Amino acid sequence: MSEKALSIRAVVGAPPRLMQYILEKWRKALLRPHFFHSVLLALVLFYFAISFMLNCARYAETYPYTPRIHDFLLNLLPVVDMNAFATFGIELFIWTFYLMTLIFFPERFAFVIKTFAVFKIARGLALVMTHLGPPLCMLEDGYPGSTFGGMFFTKDLFFSGHTGYPILAAVLFWDIPWMRWIGLTVGLMLGFSTLLMHDHYTIDVFGAIVTTPVAYFISRWLFTTDYLAGVDPYRPVVRQVE
Amino acid sequence: MMTGDLRQDTETPQVPRGWRGWKNHQVLRRDMPLHELLVTIILIVVVWVADVFVVRPAYDRDYFTVQRSVRAQKANCRDMVVDYQAPGLYMVSTCGRKRLYRVHGKKVVLLSDVPDEVGTCPKKH
Numbered sequence: 001m002s003e004k005a006l007s008i009r010a011v012v013g014a015p016p017r018l019m020q021y022i023l024e025k026w027r028k029a030l031l032r033p034h035f036f037h038s039v040l041l042a043l044v045l046f047y048f049a050i051s052f053m054l055n056c057a058r059y060a061e062t063y064p065y066t067p068r069i070h071d072f073l074l075n076l077l078p079v080v081d082m083n084a085f086a087t088f089g090i091e092l093f094i095w096t097f098y099l100m101t102l103i104f105f106p107e108r109f110a111f112v113i114k115t116f117a118v119f120k121i122a123r124g125l126a127l128v129m130t131h132l133g134p135p136l137c138m139l140e141d142g143y144p145g146s147t148f149g150g151m152f153f154t155k156d157l158f159f160s161g162h163t164g165y166p167i168l169a170a171v172l173f174w175d176i177p178w179m180r181w182i183g184l185t186v187g188l189m190l191g192f193s194t195l196l197m198h199d200h201y202t203i204d205v206f207g208a209i210v211t212t213p214v215a216y217f218i219s220r221w222l223f224t225t226d227y228l229a230g231v232d233p234y235r236p237v238v239r240q241v242e
Numbered sequence: 243m244m245t246g247d248l249r250q251d252t253e254t255p256q257v258p259r260g261w262r263g264w265k266n267h268q269v270l271r272r273d274m275p276l277h278e279l280l281v282t283i284i285l286i287v288v289v290w291v292a293d294v295f296v297v298r299p300a301y302d303r304d305y306f307t308v309q310r311s312v313r314a315q316k317a318n319c320r321d322m323v324v325d326y327q328a329p330g331l332y333m334v335s336t337c338g339r340k341r342l343y344r345v346h347g348k349k350v351v352l353l354s355d356v357p358d359e360v361g362t363c364p365k366k367h
Contacts, residue, residue, distance in 0.1 A: 040282050047286060051293045055301075062302040064326035133323060138360065140320040154323050 006218035008187055022103060029106035038226055042113035049117035049124075057153050059133070070131035073202040074195065079137050082193035086141050089193075090162050097169045101110050105173075108230035112172055115219035119168055122215050125157065128176035132156035132201070139197040158198045159207035167212045303347040308332040309348040312343070 029035055100110050134154055142152065170183025191205040220227045302304040305324060312318050312334055322336035333351075334341045335358055 019331050044282055044285050044289075048289050051289055051297075055293065055297050058298070062305045062326070068323075121316070133325075138321050138323070140322065152313075152322075214329070 002094055012108055019050040024139050025104065026106050026172060029109075032229055034109070035106075035110075038229075039113070039124050042110040042117070044075040044228075045088075045117040046113050046120075049120035051102070053120045053124035056127040057157065060127045060154050060155050060157075061158055063131050063155070066131050066133040068136055069201075071201045071203075073133055074137075074198055077196060077198075079139060079198055080196040081139055082196050083139070083141050086162055086190055086193045086197065086199075087143060089186070093166055093169070103231070106174070111223055111226035111230045114223045114226060115168065115172060115216055116165075118219040118222070119164060119212065119215040122211060122218075123161065125162070126207075126211070127159050130156055132158070135198045135201055137198045139199065141194070141197055153224070156201060156204065157199075158201075158204050159211050160191055160204040161208070162194045162200075163187050163205050163208035164212050166190060167209060168216065171216045302326070304330060305332065307345055307348055308334065308343050308350055312336075312341075317341075 027210065098112075101109050105112075133156065134156055138154070140154065164187070166183045166187035168183075170180045170187065173179035173183070187209075191200075191208065194200045195202065195205060244257060254326045305326065309322075309324050312322065312324075317336075318334070319337040325333045325335070327333050327342070331353075332343050332345065336341060338358050339355055340358045341355045344351040344353055
């Protein structure tokens with residue numbers, strides 16, 4: 001039997017163009033030094049960041065005597081139940097984004113996960129430092145039933161994750177116009193929907209817009225090697241630290 | 243001798259000592275040693291144990307007991323806010339009412355139920 005007959009291509013045919021593109025991307029990503037090392041550390045950091053942020057939210061939730069204050073924009077806006085859009089919208093966007101990055105941009109995956117971890121840690125610190133009650137007339141968001149093992153966060157959550165996560169996705173893929181514009185649009189729409197539900201003060205939404213690029217640049221400074229791996233896949237494999 | 247392509251110089255096996263040496267060694271290395279995988283797994287376990295057994299019990303259990311109990315009784319609307327008043331006493335503002343609860347272990351007892359005087363919402367939820 002010839003060698004050609006034994007090859008996978010001879011059996012299933014040549015892969016389609018999209019599959020070729022993905023396989024080529026993965027081949028280049030796996031050729032880079034310590035790819036798995038970087039991804040594993042990213043996942044560890046991500047896990048730690050989630051745990052840290054949730055515990056910070058728990059601390060902020062149990063903090064006593066938190067005042068509820070008026071907000072200029074919220075006083076003008078009606079209370080509208082946007083829970084389905086806000087909750088499922090952010091979940092759908094985030095998981096589609098992670099999955100798409102993993103499939104189509106493996107060289108950026110570690111940096112993306114690490115940046116999201118930095119963002120979550122920054123959010124946890126901001127939660128601990130904000131002792132405010134929820135806005136007046138708040139409508140609870142989240143899945144109906146149980147969220148976070150029966151714990152609901154009802155105090156003010158500075159800054160808004162609904163706004164921050166899609167904008168962070170846009171900042172991470174700023175060089176790809178359609179991803180940039182989708183991220184910015186979804187971020188602003190979800191931010192406005194949380195304002196309509198009176199889940200966040202206005203400053204939470206604007207704070208997310210300001211804080212997100214800062215988290216990105218901190219991550220870029222901390223994880224330069226991962227950032228460079230994503231920016232230029234043809235960069236020389238060996239690099240000397242100055 | 244530093245001439246020409248930088249890559250030729252960096253491929254030499256000589257690794258200087260100190261922080262930069264360690265960093266260069268990390269960058270130059272192409273494989274993932276087993277001990278790093280083990281350290282990664284240990285880190286995950288340490289974070290999980292610290293989270294579940296050390297950090298979470300440090301929070302106010304009574305607060306979450308009240309929150310869970312009120313939700314289990316379906317005595318809340320979607321604007322519920324729980325506020326600490328005194329040890330074992332919590333005020334729950336929801337459905338246009340203010341309810342005072344006392345915590346007994348994992349159970350709560352309703353002490354008072356009065357209308358909420360805030361009344362700034364355009365509509366009740």
